[in-house]
Amino acid sequence: MIKSKTAANGFAAGTPWVYTDIVKEHFLNPRNFLMGDETKYQADGKGIVGNPICGDQMLMMIQVEAKKNPKTGKKESIIKDVKWKTYGCASAIASTSALSELAKGKTLDSALKISAEEIESYLGGLPKHKFHCSVLGHEALASAIQDYRNHH
Amino acid sequence: MVYLDYSATTPLLPCAKKAMLKAMDLPGNASSLHTPGHLAMNAIEDARDNIANLINADPQEIVFTSGGSESNNTVTNIFAGEKVLVSAIEHPSLLESAKVRCKATTIPVQKSGEIDFATYQNLLSKTSPKLVSIMLGNNEIGTIENVKKLAKLAHQSGALFHTDATQALGKILVDVKSLDVDYLTLSSHKIGGPIGIGALYVKKGSPFTPLIIGGHQEKSRRAGTYQTINICGFGAAAQYALQKNTPQIFAQKIRPLRDLLAKEILAKVPFASINTPLKNSLPNILNCSFEAAEGESIQLYLDLEGKIVTSTGSACASGDGKPSHVLMATHHDAEVAHASVRFSFGLESTKSDVQNVIKYLPDIVKRLQGISTLKTKGDQND
The missing domain is CATH 3.90.1150.10 (Aspartate Aminotransferase, domain 1)
Structure with missing residues (x-):
């Protein structure tokens, strides 16, 4: 692992090609991904966005449970589990991994409010031209939540 | 580290580094008419000889540039406004500059990257280009084009021929006489020389317009103070390629x-x-x-x-x-x-x-x- 501010390719941190150590860590050890056949996962909601022709595609799957909010006493829909798959670059893998961590345990409404900027700041920044990769994960999650709501 | 990106750039050869270090002690502007200037120019002309020898050219047919991209841009600039034929797999410095400056038609390639001769012949007779540019060895997939035959067909149709030999140089034999091309692009840092220097082979008598104007350097073919250090490094790398075969x-x-x-x-x-x-x-x-x-x-x-x-x-x-x-x-x-x-x-x-x-x-x-x-x-x- 490269610890210094200068990446292996010699570019200084902040130039468009450099990934932060957090991005690299999520890329090397992605959280909540699903390996292999996704039909075996019992998803309550599923969303897929992107296009392989453009070089990236993301699938988000969520399991939802109803829980009583101890403060309000109202029942809320909570994201119990998230699994994802992606055909994409390092940025797509890292940002989807980060998003899955952020979304877990949140209500559907607050999960929908996770912004691309929030994912980016969780990762300590993304190269400028890679920003759309984190937007894509965000869109896939929104689409999975919509899918859940359409069926429940 | 396992370095398998030599087509991006090669490590500097020790002999190139040595030649560059020696050139750093040559203080003169190679265009100056005093002794330090002459010494610098002598070193440059030695390098030019080595590069010419490597591709079987006359030293006077070698024009130093800042690299392959400038050499390619120089060629498309010579044919500004003219009809040109370029292969679909050229380096962007050729492909894009031809599209901007010339009336460019693209030659499609087969799955192997090779040009289909019938398609090529057809395009030659349909478009009657002034110039054809097809690279010798492709930088991404490595395909070697039959430049000798492609150049012959271009000449028969009245067109001049340029080939980008940036990736091929030092890897396969590059002989301008045997290929019979009119222009050929060379780069130093793909053969163990420094980055920032290249050359264009211009066959004696071929049309030429300088891309960078405002100086008499390179017989008024490329303005700008001579990069003595880089040129010496390039020359040493060329000599290495020739001597070591x-x-x-x-x-x-x-x-x-x-x-x-x-x-x-x-x-x-x-x-x-x-x-x-x-x-x-x-x-x-x-x-x-x-x-x-x-x-x-x-x-x-x-x-x-x-x-x-x-x-x-x-x-x-x-x-x-x-x-x-x-x-x-x-x-x-x-x-x-x-x-x-x-x-x-x-x-x-x-x-x-x-x-x-x-x-x-x-x-x-x-x-x-x-x-x-x-x-x-x-x-x-x-």
Whole structure:
């Protein structure tokens, strides 16, 4: 692992090609991904966005449970589990991994409010031209939540 | 580190470094008419001789430039406003500058990257170009074009011929007389010389317009103070290529390594395909694609986990969001381009480099295929 501010390719941190150590860590050890056949996962909601022709595609799957909010006493829909798959670059893998961590345990409404900027700041920044990769994960999650709501 | 990105740039040869260090002690502007100026100019002319010898040209036919991109731009600038024919797999410095400056028609290529002669003949007679530009060895997939025959056909139709030999130089024999081309692009840092220097071979009597004007340097063919240090490094690298007969080293030592890697990849990496036409390619380039796995991710895992450095044709690596124009021209399939990795070997490459790739690559590709939203052919058959 490269610890210094200068990446292996010699570019200084902040130039468009450099990934932060957090991005690299999520890329090397992605959280909540699903390996292999996704039909075996019992998803309550599923969303897929992107296009392989453009070089990236993301699938988000969520399991939802109803829980009583101890403060309000109202029942809320909570994201119990998230699994994802992606055909994409390092940025797509890292940002989807980060998003899955952020979304877990949140209500559907607050999960929908996770912004691309929030994912980016969780990762300590993304190269400028890679920003759309984190937007894509965000869109896939929104689409999975919509899918859940359409069926429940 | 396992360096398999020689087509991007090569490490500086010790002899080139030595020549550059020596040139740093030459204080004069090579254009000056005093003794230090003469000494610098002598060193430059020695370098020019070495470069000319390497490609069997006359030293006066060599014009120094800042590199391959400038040489290519110089050629398209000579033919500004004219009809030109360019292959679809040229380097962007040729392809894009031809489109901007000239009336350019693109010659399609076959899946191997080779030009189909019938299509080419047809385009020659249909467009009557003033210039044809087809590269000698492709930088991404390594395809070697039959420049000798293509140039002959161009000449028969009244067109002049340029070839970009940036990647071919030092890897295969490059002989301007035998190829019978009118212009030829050369770059220093692909043969162990420094970055920032290249040359254009201009056959005696060929039309010429300088790209950079405002100085008498290079017989008024390229203005700008002589880069004595870089030129000396380039000259030393050219001399090395000629004396060591590097094309023979590439044929005997490097090609078998490249072919071994191709064989191992097909045997050990699932759903791999080879984009390089192995029998008709530069001896050091191997371009592969891996179904459902994205190239930039493969490249970065190889780098971070295996300290193996390569290149990819995926859009995510290109900077402009578009996948490799070369693989799009050969395969017409964005997934092949996004999933591509280029391994490029050099004089220092060894068998252990190949073994290292095979140690890491199969697992990386399998993992990426496992988390991919795309199906491999195997999944579809299930």
